[in-house]
Amino acid sequence: MQVSSVSLLDDGRAMAVDFDDGATMRFHAMWLRDNAQDEETRSASNGQRLVTLGDIPEATRIARSDVADGGVVVNFGPDGKTVRYDARWLRDNAYDAIPARPAGWVGEAIETWDGALAGAVPSAEFSRVSDDPAALCDWLATVRRYGFAKLTGGPLREGALLDVVALFGFVRETNYGKWFEVRTEVNPSNLAYTGLGLQAHTDNPYRDPVPTLQILYCLENSAEGGESIVVDGFRAAQRLRDEDRHGFDLLSTHCARFEYAGSAGVRLTARRPMIELAPDGELTCVRFNNRSAAAIRDVPFEHMDGYYAAYRRLSQIIDDPAMGVSFKLEPGECFIVDNTRVLHARKGYSGSGSRWLQGCYADKDGLLSTLAGLEATS
Numbered sequence: 001m002q003v004s005s006v007s008l009l010d011d012g013r014a015m016a017v018d019f020d021d022g023a024t025m026r027f028h029a030m031w032l033r034d035n036a037q038d039e040e041t042r043s044a045s046n047g048q049r050l051v052t053l054g055d056i057p058e059a060t061r062i063a064r065s066d067v068a069d070g071g072v073v074v075n076f077g078p079d080g081k082t083v084r085y086d087a088r089w090l091r092d093n094a095y096d097a098i099p100a101r102p103a104g105w106v107g108e109a110i111e112t113w114d115g116a117l118a119g120a121v122p123s124a125e126f127s128r129v130s131d132d133p134a135a136l137c138d139w140l141a142t143v144r145r146y147g148f149a150k151l152t153g154g155p156l157r158e159g160a161l162l163d164v165v166a167l168f169g170f171v172r173e174t175n176y177g178k179w180f181e182v183r184t185e186v187n188p189s190n191l192a193y194t195g196l197g198l199q200a201h202t203d204n205p206y207r208d209p210v211p212t213l214q215i216l217y218c219l220e221n222s223a224e225g226g227e228s229i230v231v232d233g234f235r236a237a238q239r240l241r242d243e244d245r246h247g248f249d250l251l252s253t254h255c256a257r258f259e260y261a262g263s264a265g266v267r268l269t270a271r272r273p274m275i276e277l278a279p280d281g282e283l284t285c286v287r288f289n290n291r292s293a294a295a296i297r298d299v300p301f302e303h304m305d306g307y308y309a310a311y312r313r314l315s316q317i318i319d320d321p322a323m324g325v326s327f328k329l330e331p332g333e334c335f336i337v338d339n340t341r342v343l344h345a346r347k348g349y350s351g352s353g354s355r356w357l358q359g360c361y362a363d364k365d366g367l368l369s370t371l372a373g374l375e376a377t378s
């Protein structure tokens with residue numbers, strides 16, 4: 001990638017850069033100056049910016065720009081600072097051709113799915129991802145792509161799920177502890193601890209911020225039933241959007257409320273939409289949990305009927321067997337879900353035999369950071 005020519009625009013407030021593949025991208029003087037990669041602007045050791053916007057003259061203009069060694073050298077006024085920009089860097093960070101995207105779009109690293117993925121459940125061997133950085137990189141990339149993945153052949157001991165988290169990050173400790181037990185209890189403090197089936201849900205929508213990853217690790221599973229089911233909440237939201245754009249808009253532009261007060265001294269509440277979008281319509285989070293949904297009181301009276309119709313339809317889509325992928329965890333197996341995206345469910349199980357899972361939370365920023373580091377060195 002090289003720059004072939006450059007020209008000033010609007011009295012130096014911007015410049016147009018022609019690249020050797022025929023594309024032309026415009027860049028503003030202020031943007032270029034703020035993103036200078038020189039040693040005065042960026043720390044050579046950690047890459048962090050050393051200046052604030054207040055250190056950059058408000059009247060910054062491009063006085064002159066020239067093609068040099070395939071990149072661009074820019075001389076800024078009024079202070080005369082000269083900065084070189086690499087062609088590849090400019091192209092990778094260009095903002096002049098942002099595509100128009102429909103509300104509910106997802107990034108290129110994400111692939112939404114439905115029940116057709118059942119024949120190709122993303123999975124890896126615990127020992128391989130533990131020993132081989134390339135295998136770990138591949139596995140973490142599948143978590144990023146599909147929002148869930150299995151890990152098989154892990155150790156059969158309590159707390160082994162912490163070893164899974166240690167592959168990429170850190171446990172998010174909560175009032176449920178560093179990890180929690182998921183098995184039948186006589187007096188359950190949470191319905192997750194009974195043998196009842198559970199509708200697909202995201203965990204802990206009553207927290208803000210919500211735990212962004214969950215790991216469920218199987219130690220025993222000889223009970224009848226108890227299969228795990230995962231549903232892509234992003235695909236469900238997109239399906240609602242495609243069927244009923246108004247309903248999608250209602251769920252994404254009004255806050256629901258969630259709460260949990262099932263343990264002494266704990267009163268967790270959050271006010272967030274069931275379908276959360278970035279300002280440009282990117283799907284960023286789905287929160288869906290019938291057990292912890294609180295009274296919704298941020299939807300105007302005239303929209304509440306429509307809101308509930310959309311909520312009901314989203315629930316039906318999530319329950320549609322064509323949307324889910326199910327599997328039964330064997331002892332030593334676990335799965336990880338992106339709790340901002342993929343819902344998990346459990347089929348009911350009987351009292352004969354035993355089912356013992358341990359669960360914990362972790363966060364996606366650490367996983368994505370580890371993945372990016374592995375990708376940078378591979």
Ligand code: FE2
Nearest residue numbers: 192202203344
């Ligand atoms: Fe759950």
